[in-house]
Amino acid sequence: MHNHIDGRLWISKAKQNFLGRGRIELLEHIHQTGSISGAAKIMKMSYKAAWDAIDAINKLSEEPLVERSTGGKGGGGTRLTPKGLEYITLYKKIEHAQHLFFETLEHYTDDNDKFSAFISKLTLRTSARNQLLGTVLEIKTNKNQAKLIIKIDDKTQVAVIITKQSLKEMDIQKGAALYVLLKAAWISLFKTKPAAPEETKNYLNGTITCIEEDEAQSEVTVLLEGKQTLIASIPTENLREQSLALKDKIWASFDISNALLAI
Numbered sequence: 001m002h003n004h005i006d007g008r009l010w011i012s013k014a015k016q017n018f019l020g021r022g023r024i025e026l027l028e029h030i031h032q033t034g035s036i037s038g039a040a041k042i043m044k045m046s047y048k049a050a051w052d053a054i055d056a057i058n059k060l061s062e063e064p065l066v067e068r069s070t071g072g073k074g075g076g077g078t079r080l081t082p083k084g085l086e087y088i089t090l091y092k093k094i095e096h097a098q099h100l101f102f103e104t105l106e107h108y109t110d111d112n113d114k115f116s117a118f119i120s121k122l123t124l125r126t127s128a129r130n131q132l133l134g135t136v137l138e139i140k141t142n143k144n145q146a147k148l149i150i151k152i153d154d155k156t157q158v159a160v161i162i163t164k165q166s167l168k169e170m171d172i173q174k175g176a177a178l179y180v181l182l183k184a185a186w187i188s189l190f191k192t193k194p195a196a197p198e199e200t201k202n203y204l205n206g207t208i209t210c211i212e213e214d215e216a217q218s219e220v221t222v223l224l225e226g227k228q229t230l231i232a233s234i235p236t237e238n239l240r241e242q243s244l245a246l247k248d249k250i251w252a253s254f255d256i257s258n259a260l261l262a263i
Contacts, residue, residue: 034077117177128181153226181260184233
């Protein structure tokens, strides 16, 4: 069982708390009820506390998020401005991204090496579109080369060929956490796995989650069984010939000598 990571999200301005989960809920209730008192009642807080929160929000914002409305059957009330509605949407998107990040981070909190490798990915800059985090399961060497078997997740393993000199210089050992780097153009896609798979290629099973089609070359995003993703750049002609579509089950293939390793 993985460790659980949680945390409160605040958007700050001028080093002061601007919007957090409680204030977002307050804004939502104001939008629903049309009054600060109604929102305060739902949230079981005093009117003064609700008013102070709204006052602080408006003072920190470049333009008001909440304003008084006049006229109408009830003689007026309180409403959110377009900027207020925009901030609610923005906050929820950031909150969702935070949740996904924490959820991913949890998978690496039981292993210091894998955790460090994951964190390093956040600052790693490379032209390779694909960066798969894995663990070295096996190393086989001959006179000039080393073949590494790398576990990407419980359902995915890949083989990678590097020189013995690279193996030595990078000090790669069994059990080491590292990244397998793949350019999108190195990956081929097949609807069915070849009847006679080539020993010099890796075959990874997944599902198409995104297609960005262009006149000559198209990008296809594949969600692997273990939830990591691959981006393949393939000729649009090939995309159409195979009638590839969203949610299709797919095999992604790349040569074992094409992958690069990073630690």
